[in-house]
Amino acid sequence: MNDTSEIVMTDDIDITLSEIKRQCAQTDDLNIMNVEVCGIRCSVLTVEAMVSTSAMSDLVFQPLMSLRYCQSGDDIFDYLTRQSLLSTQRKTVSSYKEIFTMLFSGFCIILVNGVSKCVALGIQGFDRRSVSTPDSEQTVRGSQDSFGETVRTNLSLVRRRMKTPTLRFEMLTCGKLSQTDVCLMYLADRADAKMVETLKKRINGIELDTVLSSGYIEPFVDAGYKKSFFSSVMTTQRPDVACVRLNEGRICILVDGSPFCLVCPSLFMDSFQTMDDLCTKRYYAAFIRWLKYFAFVLAVVLPGLYLALVMFHPEAFTLKLLLNLYVSEEATPFPLAVEMTLLVVMFEIMREAGIRLPRSVGGAVSIVGGLIVGDAAVKSGLISAPLLIVVGITATSAFVVPQLEQQISVLRLIYIVSGSAAGLFGLAVCTVLFAANICAMDELSVSFLAPLSPFFKDRASGALFRQDLRSCAKRRDTIERYEQG
Secondary structure (H helix, E strand, O other): OOHHHHOEOOOOHHHHHHHHHHHHOOOOOEEEEEEEEOOEEEEEEEEOOOEOHHHHHHHHHHHHHOOOOOOOHHHHHHHHHOOOOOOOOEEEEOEHHHHHHHHOOOEEEEEEOOOOOEEEEEOEOOOOOOOOOOOOOOOOOOOOOOOOOOHHHHHHHHHOOOOOOOEEEEEEEEOOOOOEEEEEEEEOOOOOHHHHHHHHHHHHOOOOOOOOOHHHHHHHHOOOOOOOOOOOOEEEOOHHHHHHHHHOOOEEEEEOOOOOEEEEOOOHHHHHOOHHHHHOOHHHHHHHHHHHHHHHHHHHHHHHHHHHHHHHOHHHOOHHHHHHHHHHHHOOOOOHHHHHHHHHHHHHHHHHHHHHOOHHHHHHHHHHHHHHHHHHHHHHOOOOHHHHHHHHHHHHHHOOOHHHHHHHHHHHHHHHHHHHHHHHHHHHHHHHHHHHHHHOOEEOOEEOOOOOOOOOOOOHHHHOOOOOHHHHHHOOOOOHHHHHO
8 A cells, every 4th residue: 555545634525535536546346425414525435345235224324314403524423423323343534544444344434524534334244154164173072163264253253262351352453455454362361471462563563465364474473483393383273272272371363364273382282182182081082192192103204114124124024024025125116215205295296186176076086096096006016015005004194183284294205215315323313303403492482392391290291191170170270381491
């Protein structure tokens, strides 16, 4: 938007309208309705398909046309701002920048000749997606609603669950052109005030022209985004998960137009926890949590470990198994490392195709790739059956921890290269470097590996076992404790 948007309005309605038309360059979706109320010129400005037609008739047109005995424009303006309740969202605007922000957000702007201000009434009526089930985070006994693209609707989903006056919503604006609404959510009595102020400064410092989703602001919110392999900002599509994180003293960020909520700061163990853990017996929740950790290790290490053992440490296998592996690999034309890399890359291609294609054909791609292509490749001798089994186990294990899907895909290839190049020694070096990187993550003064590193004796069990709800009721632990450690 050009610099003239900062100009303050005048009391001449003709000058104001000409300036608005000049800046909008006669855009076709801008509606300007001129009318005389008690002999005084007024203008009603809206954007097509952004306001409710029925609400315009009931809350704007009828009250304006029913006015009588107004002596000046100040009387009409006083009626709109003080003597009537036309809308739950009402704001007095005095600059062109505010006019455009309100206008393109679905507000109705009312100009009155002789008054150097205007009234913005919230009567939004644009189409929005209704609350639906979450696509990326499925649960058995958890709630079945998810965030949508409208930030105001998302706020209501959180407020409905957290009926406390300490829940704070702070609206910020990002994007020089898009002017996207960004909401900061936190519990005032649990969130650290320093964390809140730090995140507000980071969001206000974003100088992008457009902000269209939460992914736009994540690199600015996460200070170690470029340095760390993992992200200390997690995303969730579920309002109940956001409420759990708020209760722990975390800070949630909602972006208008995005159905995903950012949670700051996040911990490594958060990726292995779900809402179903709170709805099952403790022993079963602990079993599932351990299973997820094991699946993560399998998804990352198993292909590289297989290459390291077969190529450098064949003595680790029994003689019968070693002979079977030798016979299988001798029938294939490619070296073992090349064969493994090609198979993993082909799996990633098929997985990406299944995600991007429409749902009606996305499942068919997975079936065709997994059954037909895989079976034909083994029968034709292009790949060995043991290798296909290893990749299949790896691919299935990766689906158990969807929050770490991106990291698993890249780490798997790194371990394949390390295992094929230097055997178990290469895997050990790769693991040390990976551990050093993850231990160095310290977003908002909170360690990413807490409560294991640094070690908190009373909370370390929570990373491996689900805590008893009775004990949670007796104490109030927040993420701030890890910062103090």
